[in-house]
Amino acid sequence: MSGLPLHRRAGFRLSFRYLLAALLVIVFCFPVYWLFIISFKTPDEIFAFPPVWYPASLQFGNYWVLFKDGDAGTVWNSLVLASVSTFFAMILGTVAAYSLVRFKTGGENLAVWIISQRMMPPVAIVFPLFLLYVYFGWVDTYFGLIILYTAFSLPYVIWMMRGYIEDIPLELEESALIDGCSRWEVLWKVVLPMARSGLFATAVFTFIFAWNDFLFALVLTRTEVTTYTVQVTHYFGGQSNFWAKIAAMSVLGTIPVFITVAIMQRYLVRGISMGAVKG
Amino acid sequence: MSDLKISNLHKHYGGFHAVKGIDLDVPSGEFTVLVGPSGCGKSTLLRCIAGLEETSQGTIEIGGRDVTYARPRDRDIAMVFQNYALYPYLSVKENIAFGLRARKFAEAEIEKRVSRAAEMLAIGHLLQRFPRELSGGQRQRVAIGRAIVRDAILYLFDEPLSNLDAQLRDDMRVEIKRLHNELGRTMIYVTHDQIEAMTLADRIVLLRDGLIEQQGAPLDLFERPKTRFVAGFLGSPKMNFVDATATRTGVKLADGTTLDLPGQKGLKAGAAVVLGLRPQFITVAGKTVAKGHARVPAVIELLQPTGSRVQATLPLGGASIVAELAAHDVSKPGEKIHIDLDLTRAVVMDPQSGQVI
Numbered sequence: 001m002s003g004l005p006l007h008r009r010a011g012f013r014l015s016f017r018y019l020l021a022a023l024l025v026i027v028f029c030f031p032v033y034w035l036f037i038i039s040f041k042t043p044d045e046i047f048a049f050p051p052v053w054y055p056a057s058l059q060f061g062n063y064w065v066l067f068k069d070g071d072a073g074t075v076w077n078s079l080v081l082a083s084v085s086t087f088f089a090m091i092l093g094t095v096a097a098y099s100l101v102r103f104k105t106g107g108e109n110l111a112v113w114i115i116s117q118r119m120m121p122p123v124a125i126v127f128p129l130f131l132l133y134v135y136f137g138w139v140d141t142y143f144g145l146i147i148l149y150t151a152f153s154l155p156y157v158i159w160m161m162r163g164y165i166e167d168i169p170l171e172l173e174e175s176a177l178i179d180g181c182s183r184w185e186v187l188w189k190v191v192l193p194m195a196r197s198g199l200f201a202t203a204v205f206t207f208i209f210a211w212n213d214f215l216f217a218l219v220l221t222r223t224e225v226t227t228y229t230v231q232v233t234h235y236f237g238g239q240s241n242f243w244a245k246i247a248a249m250s251v252l253g254t255i256p257v258f259i260t261v262a263i264m265q266r267y268l269v270r271g272i273s274m275g276a277v278k279g
Numbered sequence: 280m281s282d283l284k285i286s287n288l289h290k291h292y293g294g295f296h297a298v299k300g301i302d303l304d305v306p307s308g309e310f311t312v313l314v315g316p317s318g319c320g321k322s323t324l325l326r327c328i329a330g331l332e333e334t335s336q337g338t339i340e341i342g343g344r345d346v347t348y349a350r351p352r353d354r355d356i357a358m359v360f361q362n363y364a365l366y367p368y369l370s371v372k373e374n375i376a377f378g379l380r381a382r383k384f385a386e387a388e389i390e391k392r393v394s395r396a397a398e399m400l401a402i403g404h405l406l407q408r409f410p411r412e413l414s415g416g417q418r419q420r421v422a423i424g425r426a427i428v429r430d431a432i433l434y435l436f437d438e439p440l441s442n443l444d445a446q447l448r449d450d451m452r453v454e455i456k457r458l459h460n461e462l463g464r465t466m467i468y469v470t471h472d473q474i475e476a477m478t479l480a481d482r483i484v485l486l487r488d489g490l491i492e493q494q495g496a497p498l499d500l501f502e503r504p505k506t507r508f509v510a511g512f513l514g515s516p517k518m519n520f521v522d523a524t525a526t527r528t529g530v531k532l533a534d535g536t537t538l539d540l541p542g543q544k545g546l547k548a549g550a551a552v553v554l555g556l557r558p559q560f561i562t563v564a565g566k567t568v569a570k571g572h573a574r575v576p577a578v579i580e581l582l583q584p585t586g587s588r589v590q591a592t593l594p595l596g597g598a599s600i601v602a603e604l605a606a607h608d609v610s611k612p613g614e615k616i617h618i619d620l621d622l623t624r625a626v627v628m629d630p631q632s633g634q635v636i
């Protein structure tokens with residue numbers, strides 16, 4: 001037994017926890033800070049040793065040049081592709097999941113087959129897809145990538161939404177059916193509100209999958225719908241790497257995800273833990 | 280006119296035959312209670328009426344219209360579910376208004392009806408709350424409110440009180456009965472609680488294994504059960520059953536006691552029978568033996584006081600029976616008393632078929 005009074009020991013334990021938490025925050029945030037700060041440095045500062053922890057002046061020029069050359073437009077491309085494909089995947093996936101749960105469409109096996117599609121490594125299909133896309137003339141089009149991302153996200157959305165919908169008490173839907181709703185109205189007025197947290201959590205992840213995609217975008221785009229992930233690689237040159245541009249582009253690519261997660265935070269925590277408890 | 284007419288209704292769940300041919304006619308304005316032991320098909324029957332289950336065979340008419348294949352929303356019914364079925368994301372007011380909004384009622388009309396329903400159920404002060412902020416009893420009121428704001432032909436209740444504690448259940452029972460009197464609507468109420476059935480019903484429909492065992496007014500079933508099952512199901516404490524042998528004028532118990540049963544005809548002397556005697560129709564011997572009563576000696580084995588009454592367990596003709604006596608008529612186990620059996624209320628049953636003779 002230590003000689004300290006109880007409340008002081010509790011105090012120590014608490015401050016220890018805060019210390020630990022602060023340490024973890026620093027460890028996880030440092031790379032983000034470093035990326036952020038590089039995007040405002042001059043080339044000299046970037047390569048300086050010892051490292052420059054914070055630059056003397058902020059070089060907004062690193063960003064300016066991205067906008068001037070139109071490179072920043074690739075972030076917009078990513079945003080369009082990820083949002084639109086998420087939108088369609090959520091609609092189709094939720095309706096499909098509802099059908100699987102309530103009408104046992106395809107029996108037990110269809111659901112498993114659907115999620116098995118998710119296990120296919122993208123690289124296994126990207127080249128056949130490329131040939132197909134060349135044939136259809138879909139290479140380097142919004143349409144082509146949106147279809148692909150939607151199709152690729154669907155199994156995940158169906159699988160997740162299936163879990164959330166299964167948790168909705170059947171009585172709520174039956175009550176609505178008796179009260180005068182059609183199936184579609186039940187979906188809209190009962191299922192969606194009931195599965196809201198799960199819906200948002202799933203949408204965020206679906207968005208991030210599409211947002212972070214590199215492989216499909218690399219193979220299936222040229223110049224028109226280049227995504228920011230592909231654009232960043234253009235700054236790794238033969239002789240030199242444009243670190244400031246890489247950093248600035250990466251920051252631009254992080255912002256939308258950051259905002260999305262910030263807005264959806266409330267639902268994310270609940271949606272994820274809902275799934276966790278269910279197992 | 281009948282608001283509900285069911286003909287030869289069958290329901291199979293895969294290979295399981297849950298409802299085995301039910302005919303039912305519910306007149307307008309009547310309070311019908313479907314009662315029976317767990318698993319007898321009450322909920323299934325109600326859900327078939329609501330259109331939540333497809334029927335396997337037979338027809339259902341509501342308000343004179345064949346709705347056998349109609350969708351739930353086209354059947355002109357309202358339903359109260361066992362687990363309330365309130366939408367957690369809507370306020371009490373919006374929960375009650377849900378059905379009206381789904382049917383595109385005008386805002387002013389919705390406002391009017393919701394406040395009227397809320398007033399009837401004394402939940403006017405809760406309208407802005409959310410379901411999670413209500414007690415169980417309040418939730419049940421809201422659930423009932425959701426049903427009664429609608430102008431349905433038929434109001435269905437599936438064990439609406441089974442999640443409430445005993446005290447609240449009694450209060451809500453009164454409430455529901457009062458609502459029925461005020462609204463005068465046709466209601467079908469499912470319960471496995473025979474007291475609820477007895478107290479609420481204009482008519483009880485007693486189900487057993489997917490078939491109607493007997494239907495009629497509560498007292499009718501109570502006093503004139505057609506089978507041993509009905510006799511045993513209704514009434515608390517349960518009816519006593521004593522094995523006996525039929526004589527020309529009554530029955531003979533295992534210990535040789537003979538009892539004359541007034542008005543009992545059609546007994547085959549010597550046949551094995553079961554004598555049914557309700558605990559309420561047994562009293563401690565008074566000065567004289569009333570007409571149609573029989574006096575027998577008994578030794579009290581066990582006493583269970585319930586307040587104004589006491590349930591006494593005592594042996595009779597080789598069996599152990601329960602008598603419901605006035606609280607102060609007996610004092611302790613072991614006491615030797617005489618009891619009077621009201622044989623005008625006794626029933627005699629065939630032990631094999633369970634039919635009342």
Ligand SMILES: Nc1ncnc2c1ncn2[C@@H]1O[C@H](COP(=O)(O)OP(=O)(O)OP(=O)(O)O)[C@@H](O)[C@H]1O
Nearest residue numbers: 292295297315316317318319320321322323324471
């Ligand atoms: N969806 C179903 N699939 C298969 N069997 C079912 C289904 N629903 C009910 N059953 C069976 O049908 C029979 C009647 O069920 P039901 O729910 O109507 O009983 P109940 O009389 O309402 O009983 P309780 O008082 O316990 O609610 C039961 O044996 C039950 O197991």
Ligand SMILES: [Mg+2]
Nearest residue numbers: 321322323438
């Ligand atoms: Mg039931």
